[in-house]
Amino acid sequence: MIAKPGVQEKVLLHLLDYADFKEKVEVPFSLSQMGIANAVAIARSNVPRAISGLRDQGLLVERQAHVQGVSRKRKAYFLTDSGIIAAEETWARLREFQFRCINIDGESVSTSLGAAHEVLPFTMRPVDIIRYLDDNLILDARSLSEDLIERDLSKQVEKQLVTSLGDLPRLRHFFGR
CATH class of the missing domain: 1.10.10.10 (Winged helix-like DNA-binding domain superfamily/Winged helix DNA-binding domain)
Structure with a gap:
């Protein structure tokens, strides 16, 4: 492996x-x-x-x-x-790297970096797939979208102001006014 x-x-x-x-x-x-x-x-x-x-x-x-x-x-x-x-x-070496992908239907499929395009609902670069793998080498495609990946790649430290509500962290509970 x-x-x-x-x-x-x-x-x-x-x-x-x-x-x-x-x-x-x-x-x-x-x-x-x-x-x-x-x-x-x-x-x-x-x-x-x-x-x-x-x-x-x-x-x-x-x-x-x-x-x-x-x-x-x-x-x-x-x-x-x-x-x-x-x-x-x-x-050439990493294209055989094995991981599990949970597709949009919730089905868990074993694949490799080189064959991931056959399983994923949209195109992802190998380095993006690796970034979203969890500790158990599972990629949950249900929680990903092309827009999310693009936004993660283009985040700049210089942007200190929130330009969109989509850039805010998700809250479980809101306390306050």
Whole structure:
């Protein structure tokens, strides 16, 4: 059985989806520290530590770039050619990673990362599937939607104000006025 992917493996899978942006002036939010943190479910402050090993191995580079939706230049991270090869090797190994998926009908189905698209009601990137797995390696697709995943990926720390009631945490009980 293949072990649950670690942070560096998840970073490689995430950045592989954005390999085409290496030479671009303006890059997606997903290539910033906060975008990587959202994708692999770690704190933004832990991103430099998580990627330092990858940078030391020559698998990725960091540079200042205009990030979409952000007013100033930010550090953005890109896979090198050897990083793309390493990420593809990681995907070749992890595509056999087994987990259980509870589909919209409530049926529990065993599948792998590579075959998950056959079971899921909508397309999810492998790194997103890994992020939503619980400790028992179960993905409950009943509680997910494409909008929820997109919102989770695009959360920015700079947004201190609530712009939508959907961004508020869910309350069990309300006490007050």
